[in-house]
Amino acid sequence: MLRDITLGQYYQSDSVIHKLDPRVKLITTMVFIISLFVVDNFIGYLIAALFLTMVIKLSKVPFKFMVKGMKSIMILLMITVVFNLFLTPGEPLISVWKLTITKEGLRTAVLMAVRLTFLIIGSSVMTLTTTPNNLTDGLEKLMKPLKVLHVPVHEVAMMMSIALRFIPILLEETDKIMKAQIARGADFESGNLIKKAKSLVPLLVPLFISAFRRANDLAMAMEARCYRGGDQRTKMKPLQYKKRDVLAYTTVAAYLVVCIVVGRILPGMFSA
Amino acid sequence: MSIILNHVNYIYDGDTEIPVKALDNVSLTINDGEFIGLIGHTGSGKSTLVQHLNGLMKPTSGGVYYNGADIHDEDYDLKTLRSKVGLVFQYPEHQLFEVDVFSDVCFGPKNLGLPKKEVELRAFEALRLVGFPEEYFYQSPFELSGGQKRRVAIAGVLAMKPDVLILDEPTAGLDPKGRDEILDQIQKLREETNMTVVLVSHSMEDVAKYVGRIIVMNHGKVMFDDTPKKVFKHYKELEEVGLAAPQVTYIMHALKEHGFAVDTDATTIAEAKEEILRYFNLTK
Numbered sequence: 001m002l003r004d005i006t007l008g009q010y011y012q013s014d015s016v017i018h019k020l021d022p023r024v025k026l027i028t029t030m031v032f033i034i035s036l037f038v039v040d041n042f043i044g045y046l047i048a049a050l051f052l053t054m055v056i057k058l059s060k061v062p063f064k065f066m067v068k069g070m071k072s073i074m075i076l077l078m079i080t081v082v083f084n085l086f087l088t089p090g091e092p093l094i095s096v097w098k099l100t101i102t103k104e105g106l107r108t109a110v111l112m113a114v115r116l117t118f119l120i121i122g123s124s125v126m127t128l129t130t131t132p133n134n135l136t137d138g139l140e141k142l143m144k145p146l147k148v149l150h151v152p153v154h155e156v157a158m159m160m161s162i163a164l165r166f167i168p169i170l171l172e173e174t175d176k177i178m179k180a181q182i183a184r185g186a187d188f189e190s191g192n193l194i195k196k197a198k199s200l201v202p203l204l205v206p207l208f209i210s211a212f213r214r215a216n217d218l219a220m221a222m223e224a225r226c227y228r229g230g231d232q233r234t235k236m237k238p239l240q241y242k243k244r245d246v247l248a249y250t251t252v253a254a255y256l257v258v259c260i261v262v263g264r265i266l267p268g269m270f271s272a
Numbered sequence: 273m274s275i276i277l278n279h280v281n282y283i284y285d286g287d288t289e290i291p292v293k294a295l296d297n298v299s300l301t302i303n304d305g306e307f308i309g310l311i312g313h314t315g316s317g318k319s320t321l322v323q324h325l326n327g328l329m330k331p332t333s334g335g336v337y338y339n340g341a342d343i344h345d346e347d348y349d350l351k352t353l354r355s356k357v358g359l360v361f362q363y364p365e366h367q368l369f370e371v372d373v374f375s376d377v378c379f380g381p382k383n384l385g386l387p388k389k390e391v392e393l394r395a396f397e398a399l400r401l402v403g404f405p406e407e408y409f410y411q412s413p414f415e416l417s418g419g420q421k422r423r424v425a426i427a428g429v430l431a432m433k434p435d436v437l438i439l440d441e442p443t444a445g446l447d448p449k450g451r452d453e454i455l456d457q458i459q460k461l462r463e464e465t466n467m468t469v470v471l472v473s474h475s476m477e478d479v480a481k482y483v484g485r486i487i488v489m490n491h492g493k494v495m496f497d498d499t500p501k502k503v504f505k506h507y508k509e510l511e512e513v514g515l516a517a518p519q520v521t522y523i524m525h526a527l528k529e530h531g532f533a534v535d536t537d538a539t540t541i542a543e544a545k546e547e548i549l550r551y552f553n554l555t556k
Binding site for chain 1: 323380
């Protein structure tokens with residue numbers, strides 16, 4: 001039942017995207033998100049859609065996995081759309097009772113929906129094609145310059161990778177404890193809100209205990225292997241840019257330029 | 273009164289690139305009052321199988337029947353089924369959550385909606401059945417030893433008065449003494465209550481002494497389903513799938529190979545002793 005959560009889940013496959021350096025993927029995701037906010041016309045989004053489709057096709061991850069991740073933000077998306085639809089002032093299109101849908105409102109609502117959808121799908125492509133370890137490795141390397149400002153980069157990266165590593169473990173544990181309590185007649189579904197919240201006690205108490213136990217064990221194991229943080233620590237597989245990474249960077253740069261030209265400069269030229 | 277599995281298949285992660293067939297066309301009948309050992313190495317599908325018996329998992333195809341009724345019928349009362357088919361998970365002590373032992377055992381019968389007196393009576397009885405010392409009834413379950421915690425967790429299921437008790441690796445992580453204690457307790461409990469018991473384990477040694485029927489799982493399939501004596505006859509095949517017959521089986525076979533005409537059927541040390549003595553008295 002809890003296996004449906006895709007956010008932060010890795011999909012095993014053997015594609016070009018999977019093999020890319022995590023730094024490339026991180027920067028690409030960032031550029032992609034920026035591009036979504038740079039463009040605000042439909043041609044721009046068409047280009048973004050094409051780019052996204054290309055990446056998804058290359059990644060060999062089934063499309064339904066991306067859609068699964070969408071379910072979690074459906075409510076947020078709905079609220080955004082509804083608010084934009086009714087509350088944007090402008091030229092009225094349809095008017096029902098006190099609610100007015102304006103032309104501008106419709107436009108912003110659709111653009112917002114597309115923007116959010118692309119944003120989520122774009123970032124889930126990254127997490128689906130990059131193992132958590134790789135991802136934190138990339139982050140650590142990207143954030144290295146911050147060390148000058150005494151930011152504990154390695155520690156932050158380590159904390160992140162541990163946190164990410166624990167998500168599937170704790171999900172599995174939750175599933176197990178839930179089943180064990182259901183086997184003892186527990187009911188997690190029916191009843192009102194208070195009853196439901198109360199029914200979570202038999203789940204949460206064992207879950208917290210197990211999380212602390214695991215954290216304790218892990219700390220002990222790390223200490224036993226003389227873990228001392230990031231100083232002078234070398235990597236077994238240091239990140240190194242390859243030819244395909246350079247190619248990917250070029251593609252991304254080209255994409256960003258096209259986006260800026262189509263999304264910002266071209267419309268300006270036409271209106272001028 | 274029986275549990276019937278009819279051509280049950282279960283596929284894990286059916287929509288990824290690597291679907292795993294955890295159960296492959298399993299058909300079984302578990303009769304009333306049987307003491308069954310369910311054996312298989314890690315990943316053979318035994319835990320998946322037991323979770324089908326009380327409706328926690330739904331077969332991808334095939335049917336599960338309890339007392340003749342299909343448990344996945346829309347109006348079937350799964351909650352009652354789960355009180356009738358009690359399942360004790362692996363490391364059951366991880367499910368303890370109450371402030372004291374007694375209230376934790378009360379959780380199951382309380383969920384059945386029984387009156388308070390009945391709930392407490394059942395909890396008391398269950399704790400007695402697993403041989404839990406009365407002076408610790410109101411202690412926090414987290415302060416107990418591993419073996420005691422496990423007893424409490426088993427009592428938590430027993431308090432629902434199930435007709436069938438399934439224990440998934442009840443001895444995992446216990447020392448030899450704790451293991452023998454738990455297994456002896458289960459044996460005693462069975463004699464007292466006449467419950468159907470399914471004991472899941474990866475160790476033949478553990479179950480050979482107690483059970484009347486052994487089901488061996490391998491790669492989601494039922495490999496053998498017979499009395500221990502007959503199953504252990506296939507000790508070479510068992511070895512091939514990463515399992516082993518009890519050590520006495522090997523000794524008896526080795527004796528026979530060296531020219532002593534003993535019967536190789538013995539599965540417990542006591543039986544082996546008797547058989548060897550019989551043979552020596554005969555040849556004297």
